[in-house]
Amino acid sequence: MDELIEAIAAKQNPSVVGLDPKPGIVPAEIISSLADEVLQEVEGEDALPTLLATAYFEFNRAIIDAVADFVPAVKPQIAMYEALGSAGMDTYAMTCEYAKSQGLVVIGDAKRGDIGSTAGQYAAHLSGFANLSSYFEDENATGNALPQSLKNLLKSSKNLDVWHEDSLTVNPYMGSDGVKPFIDEAVAHDKSIFVLLRTSNPSSKELQELILQDGKPVYEHMADLIENWGASSIGKHGYSRVGAVVGATHPQEGKHLREIMPHTFFLVPGYGAQGGTAQDVAGMFDANSEGAIVNSSRGIIGAWKKSEDYAKNQGHMSLDDILDIVRDSAAVAAKNMRDDLRNAVYR
């Protein structure tokens, strides 16, 4: 978690921009500007997914360019890309890679989770090909049937990254053995995870707030598990590689969780469009104004919709025009969020 904490400190900005493109958030002008070029090259069933995936990437690049100088991290939500099929997954990986190249920390919001051996495969989000390559070196398993040239290729692919994330969100419904493979790879590859704890949506209470025999809610029991999972990977700023997702829509619970989870860094969704305010999230930071990063997606990537420039020029804009408006609007909105959080958090 150290890299993220240091990026926040360097930019004095505990916010992360959610890269959640979808129809209605990505301006139709971007899609239509790219249509001729893409549809000439790709035909049939791949045409539309490829067009949208191309538009999503152009949109994301504009947002990344607009915020990279003063925002520490981005959080692409993989569901938006998965909705387009594998063309979308390509855009997801390209987006992560581009964001990293611009100096941003990339938190992949994939909420993956499964039983141990399967979680180990999902953990390739953090390990890249390192895990697969080592498997092929096991002569007993498969190694002795591979020609030398292929063994060499596998050896040289150890550092091959497939998704290009620095961190990944993880779902804990299956307990420790489903989370441990992610922690192991985070430790091995200097990365981190955020485990779902108290999500921002209204019906999260149906499971997370159930009261247990000892009088505590389920989420407090989960909090103990998470703090415990991180105990052996505490970094130089006092936080472990195992963070937690705590929604801005639960300010009191968030404050309490901050107290009982001293080594767990929080990823806080739900600010802005979902109703959370800077005051709501302030209690999720520690006494040094550290310990949390607050996400906003729609409020920043959809800011172009409220721009006067857009209203004025709608219907006769080039690709460059609309990308300019997207960039300018996102930059203003992201700076407003930064200043809003600074006022509430940096006491």
Next chain:
Amino acid sequence: MDELIEAIAAKQNPSVVGLDPKPGIVPAEIISSLADEVLQEVEGEDALPTLLATAYFEFNRAIIDAVADFVPAVKPQIAMYEALGSAGMDTYAMTCEYAKSQGLVVIGDAKRGDIGSTAGQYAAHLSGFANLSSYFEDENATGNALPQSLKNLLKSSKNLDVWHEDSLTVNPYMGSDGVKPFIDEAVAHDKSIFVLLRTSNPSSKELQELILQDGKPVYEHMADLIENWGASSIGKHGYSRVGAVVGATHPQEGKHLREIMPHTFFLVPGYGAQGGTAQDVAGMFDANSEGAIVNSSRGIIGAWKKSEDYAKNQGHMSLDDILDIVRDSAAVAAKNMRDDLRNAVYR
């Protein structure tokens, strides 16, 4: 769920074959046989992922061909493909599409879940492009900025399927509003979901067995939620479109859940390699020997490892030779599983 129930009845076989390729399960001979061809066409960072993704598909096709005549369904586990990046995701979609073309019901094991609006994007696994297309028809959102040619393309893409699954596993940690979008699309597109309830892994107890104030474990509370989520989509065989995942490693709990969830069809992992027996799963079927389907992955797709033919010919086999051995071994193992379940379940 009717389609799955009828496929099981037609083949008198309540089993599903898990398509979980990974190094060590996919014979190295398949990978090395394809290496020259693939590596000539694809270079750089894409080379190795493309080679493995190609090998995974050849392997899956052999398994599908071997079992399609007498097995009703397959369950590809998306984590295995995701570990290869977007090349792997292509193979996942191609595998689902090929299995459907061979008359199999495809249960996508993706364990997706998120808050409402995001879950709606994941639900494209069930809706394909229908949801996205309708979004673009909303003139207020984006429609009026799209040229007519693009609107036509979107209209004609309504039936575009991106992942080709008939059913999807879903994680309920976030409660109703995270599950409802999947149910809505399942209903709209004649598909189904399986919600994680009592997973087969040892540490599932850490959350799922916690005892609540009313003396019941968390999973029983979840059982009530799931039965309730399905109440409005009960089909002609008495089961709803909202199934549940119940591990074969919990035979007593499974029997009890069968009693308190009369309209919920069970997907039962954990048979075979994970230790569950036909006797263990028998109690998860109803009085008509319906109500559940049992998964085996490694026991079937890894059966080639124990074949005498493989031991004899290792080191000098063509691609056709090894695929023959994979097919023959999988067919024998899948028939043994069918007969084992028939004896225990069809009373």
